[in-house]
């Protein structure tokens with residue numbers, strides 16, 4: 388792995404020129420801004436449309452409620468944006484055959500995959516933390532909240548980002564198998580939107596599903612020691628996905 | 643240098659390679675010919691370790707390909723049919739990337755980049771993004787990449803398919819230059835005149851097997867016999883008999899003033915033909931040499947003789 392920096396630098400350059408990470412960060416921040424504004428505006432909109440503003444009572448406008456609603460948005464539309472933005476980086480290597488020449492020069496598939504994973508993983512953590520902070524800050528300004536400290540918010544964001552990082556490795560693995568972006572994205576979404584919520588109903592699995600990270604992150608105060616199983620299993624699953632991706636790209640037929 | 647025995651490959655039910663054998667010697671330029679879809683690219687992908695194969699033994703530089711792919715890729719260069727590059731990179735950035743993953747030092751990379759950009763005539767375009775390159779420019783960049791690590795063995799898959807006439811000539815010079823450095827070159831192309839200019843040996847791949855493998859010189863001796871077209875001032879029927887007496891004359895066709903003369907010993911014919919012809923009293927209006935070309939052989943092989 389002595390040339391790892393060469394691969395990482397290439398991924399970094401790719402990002403500067405294709406704006407992938409920038410798109411992610413901007414999207415996360417926009418979502419983070421929209422939530423408090425929507426919540427602030429909704430009563431006025433309801434009133435002007437002739438509804439009873441008391442309907443707002445059905446919505447959780449506490450600061451935690453705001454963040455939870457932001458997280459719900461991120462885990463749905465946000466995930467779609469993330470997967471669609473990121474898929475190209477690996478799918479094109481394989482589908483458009485960019486990887487052939489470096490590979491014919493003895494290019495290292497491990498470095499290729501890990502440098503992408505490192506860059507987008509870091510990007511996701513940064514985007515998530517920024518988004519959480521913006522949402523929290525804006526909520527304070529608009530609603531004059533006081534509760535919920537930054538450390539709690541950041542820890543929540545970190546757990547939330549970890550879940551996305553796992554999905555990133557799953558997306559990479561699916562792309563390495565299918566070699567096409569969109570079908571891999573759809574499968575990843577299928578896993579996160581349907582398979583995990585379903586499996587989450589089984590008590591035996593609950594503690595070990597990466598999905599649990601999302602539920603945990605919404606609590607904003609953590610007993611890290613109780614998170615052991617879910618963190619451990621997420622780590623193992625992520626490593627397995629990455630290992631599978633690398634293996635697959637190494638042994639892949641070029642036709 | 644390259645030794646291939648009973649190489650087989652199939653895609654589903656389609657047997658592309660049905661057991662091909664060949665040996666390429668060190669420092670040789672080996673022309674690999676065949677129709678579209680014959681399996682030339684497939685063979686190259688196998689030899690460069692990019693595609694698996696069903697059966698067969700491949701030895702490269704004394705090592706079996708199986709199990710030594712990563713090691714061998716360090717001494718191999720490959721220019722694919724239609725090389726693809728990261729479109730957002732500039733030409734020079736791409737070369738730098740290749741240099742780094744090949745383990746070169748900073749100074750070595752700078753030096754090699756300038757050398758190669760000059761060699762393939764891309765110095766000016768090197769600061770532009772590859773996404774804006776033409777196909778010929780991409781082929782040039784691909785050539786630079788393929789020879790980056792001074793490979794002992796170079797695989798070129800239709801390297802001149804997108805090049806302009808000048809680029810094509812430059813490519814032949816580059817290839818000959820590499821041969822002088824004792825690089826072994828495996829070349830697939832459809833441009834037979836190029837093959838005639840630079841190849842030492844050729845093979846024709848047809849219907850999954852190698853139909854002809856021959857030294858180009860031998861081939862020219864054996865198959866490429868010259869044919870002379872002679873235009874006389876008058877009817878030349880009477881000249882047929884005396885000419886057939888010459889041991890190097892094979893066959894003569896006559897149509898009034900026009901004579902087509904086939905020979906089976908090129909060297910002797912070249913030496914004696916003019917002398918013999920000038921012995922006749924009938925004046926000659928024109929004499930021209932029509933040589934059957936590699937193209938004729940190719941067509942013959944491919945059409946089953």
Ligand SMILES: Nc1ncnc2c1ncn2[C@@H]1O[C@H](COP(=O)(O)OP(=O)(O)OP(=O)(O)O)[C@@H](O)[C@H]1O
Nearest residue numbers: 642653656658676677678679680681682683684685
């Ligand atoms: N991925 C694939 N799946 C199925 N068949 C394939 C695949 N790749 C190649 N083939 C088939 O293998 C045969 C050989 O293809 P190949 O590309 O090696 O031909 P070629 O000799 O390089 O032709 P050309 O002169 O057009 O470049 C063709 O019939 C092609 O259809």
Ligand SMILES: [Mg+2]
Nearest residue numbers: 682683684723
């Ligand atoms: Mg081909």
